Amino acid sequence: MIESSTAVLPASTTVxxxxxxxxxxxxAALLGRYGVATLVIDRLDEILLIPRAIALDNEALRILQMAGLGEDAFARIAIPEVRMHSPLLGQFARANTAxxxxxxxxxxxxxxxxxxxALRxxxxxxxxxxxxxxxxxLDLQQDALGVTAILKDAAGARREVRADYLIGADGASSRVRNLIGQDFQGTTYAEDWLIVDAGQREGKAIDHVEFICDPRRPAPHMPAPGGRERWEFMLQPGESAAQMEQPEQLAALLGRWIQPQDLHIERQAVYRFHARCCDSFQQGRVFLAGxxxxxxxxxVGQGLVAGLRDAANLCWKLAWVCRGHAAPAILASYDSERRPHAHKMINLAKRMGHLIMPRSQLKALLVHGLMRLAGLVPPLRRLFEELKIKPANHFASGLFVAGKSSGGQLAQGLVKPLGSAILLSDEVLGDQLSLVGFGVDPQAGLDEPTRTRWLARGGQFLQVGLRGQRPAGNTRFVEDMSDALVPAIKPGQLAVVRPDRVIMHSAPAAQARQLLEECLALLD
Ligand SMILES: Cc1cc2nc3c(=O)[nH]c(=O)nc-3n(C[C@H](O)[C@H](O)[C@H](O)COP(=O)(O)OP(=O)(O)OC[C@H]3O[C@@H](n4cnc5c(N)ncnc54)[C@H](O)[C@@H]3O)c2cc1C
Structure with missing residues (x-):
């Protein structure tokens, strides 16, 4: 990447x-991988240091892997469980996150x-x-061929950049969203929350996440890398941000966990939370993400995770269109695949809010008591304990062949290429659209013209062998070492896997040609 001052701002770019x-x-990292000319701008010079996201799930980590971030790119603490506490009932629920x-x-x-x-x-x-x-x-104008963005530089001068496509990843107060006339439907909560990160907590911080569901002062609490520990406190009516951020007030709030002489506040901020979503994530050549x-x-720690899902879903589609591998019509599937899931996650967070911050002692007793009772019934307990309430990232409609794929992702497991070390299977799939044969050579039933057309549209071939199986044919081969992939798709089956790991189509090996024709038709 070229990191530059505004003096060398290009006149045009692709994205x-x-x-x-x-x-x-x-x-930017994904478009970099896909080889798309990209310009990123920000009004700020530096990364924001205010306390914001702290938790990520396996899906987010998989997307960051896709963007090129290895295991050690940034520090993380694995959280084995999430506990819910009530002052009256004690621990009334838990989620197993081990x-x-x-x-x-x-x-x-x-x-x-x-x-x-790490991303930069x-x-x-x-x-x-x-x-x-x-x-x-400041402004943008779209026409049939592209988007013109009107910018203001640090000296106040007006600048212009022309792009084929524009992505608004400009945060909650998005100017892009306003400029394309999108409402931000939803609610703003009535309460403020004080977020406090304390430092120098090595060996003293808790090792899990706990939600203290006290109607007088709900407070999620968790450890973070770098010897940090976080608390989030709901403010009561009449408590102001300025008053609650005073050192003596912070010491009083944390007094239950930290003696004043051991207290090292690293950062704090007061937020008001929102639950809002647009009606459309796309207008013409302009997209909204995050x-x-x-x-x-x-x-439920899903704000940034949802934004990462947007990035994974949108970037390969844009790349395929910009590289001439697919028609612009495929871009409409970004909204139809992502928006329903983003809504479901917002609704889950709202439901969790009712658990965490019931309005009264009576409601708290009722809601937490019911949760505790539900915990005695194994199927109900599993719903919460095994995170079955978390909406699966499956699409009802989008860029896949309905009936041949659930619109879900291929699992990731450990695989071993011939003569190489074991690695995670997404590393083998890379940045391509893949025709994968499970226990069979995916090219065996293909004629040369179909093969060539597939390669010309950014396709590749991969054979995943059962444990102990040897390759058939000349296709690149990996052995499924953890039985994670093959059971998901039966031996003898083929699957087309998109660069974001979503299964586009699957069929028996005998139908290889038809399967590829149907996928190519989706891209037209
Ligand atoms: C207290 C708190 C806790 C959270 N916890 C979690 C969590 O545990 N897990 C989780 O997944 N999420 C969590 N989130 C949400 C998460 O922090 C956000 O979803 C995420 O930071 C959003 O990233 P973004 O890139 O979309 O937007 P931002 O990080 O807001 O970035 C937007 C960028 O656009 C720039 N910009 C804005 N307008 C313009 C303009 N007109 N021109 C040029 N540049 C512009 C800004 O300077 C900024 O750099 C939490 C949020 C909060 C507040």
Whole structure:
């Protein structure tokens, strides 16, 4: 990436990204990988240090892996469980977050500025991506061929950039959203929350997440890397931000956990939470992603995760269109695939809000008591304990062949290429559209013209063998070492896997040609 001052602002680019927060940075890293000429601008020069996202799930970590971030790119703490406490009933529920899904821990905590630095380092290696700070988007105009963005530089001068496509990753107060006339439907909560990060908590912080569901002062509490520990306190009517952020007030709030002489406040901020979503994530050549498109209270730690899902879903589609591998019509599937799921996550966070912050002692007793009773019934307990209430990331409609794919993702497991070390299977899938044969050579039933057309549309071939199986044919081969992939798709089956790991189609190997024709038709 070229990181530059506004003096070398290009006159045009393929994709212009407004906002270099974590979602804009993930978009830049993905477009960098896909080889799309990209310009990212932000009105700020530096990464924001205020306390914001702290938790990520396995899906978010898989997307960050897709964007190029390895295990050690940023520090994380795996969280084995989430406990819900009531002052009257004690622990009334728990969620089991131990273990991993698709090669990543089910829940971790992290330090957002460190993640953003890691993303910017990753972006820096792509010569096709340029970042210009100190530029604010003022206006935009679309026509049949592209978008003109009107910017203001740090000296107040007006600048213009022309782009084929524009992505608004400009956060909750998105100018892009306003400029394309999108309402931000939903609610703003009546309460303020004080977020406090304390430092120097090595060996003293808790090792899990706890929600203290006290109607007088609800307070989620969790550890974070770098010897940090976080508390989030709901403020009562009449309590002002200025008053609650006073050192003696913070010491009193944390007195239950930390003696005043051991208290090292690293940062604090007061927020009002919102649950809002746009009616559409796309208007013509302009897209919204991250907080610009949807915003949720952080009770299930899914705000940034949803933004990362947007980035993974949108970027490969844009890349395929910009590289001439697909028609612009496929871009409409970004909204139809992402928006319903973003809504479901907002609704889950709202439901969790009712658990965490019941309005009265009576309601708290009722809601928490019911949760405790439900815990005695195994199927009901599992709903919460095994996170079955979390909406699966499956699409009802979109860019896949209905009836041949559930619109869900291929699992990730450990695989071993011939003569190489074991690695995570997404590393083998890479940045391509893949025709994968499970226990069979995916090219065996293909004629040369279909094969050539597939390669010309950004396709590749991969054979995944059962454990102990040897390759058939000349297709690149990996052995499924953890039995994660093959059971999901039966031996003898083929699947087309999109670069965001969503299964586009699957069919028996004998139908290889028809399967590819149907996928190619989807891209036309
Ligand atoms: C207290 C709290 C706790 C949270 N906890 C979690 C959690 O545990 N897990 C989770 O997943 N999420 C959590 N979130 C949500 C998460 O922090 C956000 O979803 C995420 O930071 C949004 O990233 P973004 O890139 O979309 O937007 P932002 O980070 O807001 O970035 C937007 C960027 O756009 C720039 N910009 C804005 N307007 C313009 C303009 N006109 N021109 C140029 N640049 C512009 C801004 O300077 C900024 O850099 C939490 C949020 C809060 C407040």
């Amino acid at each position: 212009l990204v407004i906002g270099y927060g974590p979602v804009g940075a993930t978009i 273990g991993s899904i698709d090669g990543h821990p089910r829940l971790v905590t992290f330090y957002q500025p460190e993640l953003e630095q 380092r990753e972006v820096a290696q792509w010569p096709n991506v340029q970042f210009c700070s100190g530029l604010e988007l 907080d610009a498109a949807h915003i949720t209270p952080p009770f």
